[in-house]
Amino acid sequence: MRTAAAALISMVALAGTGLPAFSQTIQTPAEQSGYTRYTQYQDIAPFLDQVAKASKQAKVLVAGKTGEVKDFAPADIYLVVLTAEGIATPQALNRKKPTILVLGAQHGNEQSGKEAALTLIRDLAVGDLKPLLGQVNVLVMPQTNPYGNFVNRRTNEQDLDLNRDHVKLETPETRAIHAVFRAWMPEASIDVHEQGDNYYRVNSGRVTNANIAPAIRAFARDTIYKETEALVTAGGYTWHEYLVTEAMGSQGAAGAAEPTGANLEELTRPSTVDLNDGRNSLGIYETISFIQESASRHDIPTLKDRTTYQYLGIKGLVQSVARHAEEVRTLVASSRAALLKKASAPAPGDLVHLRMVHARDPKDPQITIQHFQTVPGADAATASPMKVVTEVVRNWFPNVEPTISVPRAFGYIVPAANKDVVKTMIAHGIAVQVFTADTEVEVERYLVDDITPSTEDYVAPDKIAVTKQAVKVTARKGDYYVNGAQPAANLIPNLLEPQAEFGFIRYRMFNLVPDKGATFPFLRVVKRQTLPLETIK
Ligand SMILES: [Zn+2]
Incomplete structure (x- = not known):
């Protein structure tokens, strides 16, 4: 009043x-x-x-x-x-x-x-x-x-x-x-x-x-x-x-359908x-x-x-x-x-986290919260009378712990065929360069040892096991290079790595889920090399 x-x-x-x-x-x-x-x-x-x-x-x-x-x-x-x-x-x-x-x-x-x-x-x-x-x-x-x-x-x-x-x-x-x-x-x-x-x-x-x-x-x-x-x-x-x-x-936060029917804790x-x-x-x-x-x-x-x-x-x-x-x-x-x-000169111990889980904290084992409980027989629409109840939550997961991490790369080569990926990165304000000539490059390539694709769009493969191979490849004129040393330094690997939970691989529109035995198309550049590149405007 x-x-x-x-x-x-x-x-x-x-x-x-x-x-x-x-x-x-x-x-x-x-x-x-x-x-x-x-x-x-x-x-x-x-x-x-x-x-x-x-x-x-x-x-x-x-x-x-x-x-x-x-x-x-x-x-x-x-x-x-x-x-x-x-x-x-x-x-x-x-x-x-x-x-x-x-x-x-x-x-x-x-x-x-x-x-x-x-x-x-x-x-x-x-x-x-x-x-x-x-x-x-x-x-x-x-x-x-x-x-x-x-x-x-x-x-x-x-x-x-x-x-x-x-x-x-x-x-x-x-x-x-x-x-x-x-x-x-x-x-x-x-x-x-x-x-x-x-x-x-x-x-x-x-x-x-x-x-x-x-x-x-x-x-x-x-x-x-x-x-x-x-x-x-x-x-x-x-x-x-x-x-x-x-x-x-649950994968609800990803935007996927929730599991139903299961009586999960x-x-x-x-x-x-x-x-x-x-x-x-x-x-x-x-x-x-x-x-x-x-x-x-x-x-x-x-x-x-x-x-x-x-x-x-x-x-x-x-x-x-x-x-x-x-x-x-x-x-x-x-x-x-x-x-x-860090991204300008990646050190071996500098890790980018690709998957992580919510975890318990022994120093913070439970949380006490208040919430509304509808009184039986009351009108839920008007929420009156609503009872306030106190709950001690014992399954309290306040921490976040990485489960899959990789050493930071200097950058990534993205094949010319993956133009949709490049367009999306440019919409993120990420600088992308293009190879101006065919060039031999020393890279790390992922061989896919095992894969269980998700049954849902917007969700990363349920399982993806990879082996990293150090190889020399020919980057073709027209292929793309994404330098890791830019403000999106932590985003770029999370978009492009095959094991990234929140990357492009989880969206069916990009069609990136590989078959078992295949190599993943995006390559890691982990040594400083002079490459023939020009920046895309
Ligand atoms: Zn909202």
Whole structure:
């Protein structure tokens, strides 16, 4: 309840900011409708236009366009650049401050991420968060899936799940996200989602893939989690690290169908290590990257409430990065520089992790969590009365341990025939070169000793046993070379190695699953050699 006295205090506070009075009157489309409907694509351009007119700090760019589909004209995918300097290009970005990228509603039916992102844009541009631009630059893609929002469904206009498309980049939406990421190289990011109803209103998931620098994973847990929790809790909502409970041995996070019928034991773990999502796929560039999964009943009556707590979770990250701006900037810069240095001269002991498992931690054997339990006979739709129960989870797997790792290579040769693979790498912003003449090259080649292909698309072979052979081959004019010494140094082997769990091999569209006894087409270059190459533009 807002009292007259409170209203007076906030008016005095506003008067003190020196902001022009009109800027306080900009409402988000959701506010304009009194949170009675979801903001749609056609509401967003006028709102962003209004913000950009009122604020020198906000620049509205178009990062991509949705595909052709019946009954929905191609829609612009917006990027709003919020900086104290009011810049509009990556070249002009003040890199003395860390940059944060916010992704709203990749899943079209998880609407509140987009509403909260729009609120954030307004508050950074003309509202009470504007002073944060003294410490951080903020990039917001408020509506990454306009078609999914329109029909209120998870997938895009191709019926593809964007958050399972960050390796193969089949969708214009994920291509836009990665083009923005690679152009601006933000130090931190947050990908905003909704889950089902949950006692914990805001759930933050940090980067978990074992290739990402331990210092980045620890900073996310020890600093950002704590400060986000404090802000969300102070706002009157519950917060927890984002946890997933699944049947042991499940591949659900990959985007494959879940096993059914089996009565499998369950485990609880932090969110996925998979590189095909909007968090680890940016995190693999040594980014302090998050997913936020907030509680949702996916209905209009709860829209205002869920927008409020989504906003608090995102604000928690922005404030925390601003508070530790120099630490964040140097942590990410030094991690990225160290990776590049390692990749420029691979040492035998430098391993890239291709497969990993969630594991128990003897020092952290169980976790106690709260959740909702529906009272028998109660109306689940209104969730009232809901009982809060405490559970001690004994199958708690907080750690990640690599199971298959390989020494880092200088680079990889990709045959001319695998043009689809090369096109996808270029969409990732990976530099690819082409051989300008037939050349003898000393390489490592994989012989496939045994293979059990997966029965599902999006899943790596159930089993793949390989032997590495040191051989001399002739790289043909027109074959490709991917140098490992670039910002995607940890991503490249994870895309191209045959044993990589999250690589191109798992997608049927690339047709890379080899037969037993065959050699894998991608070759490892592990000795420094002068090769006749030119870079593909
Ligand atoms: Zn989602």
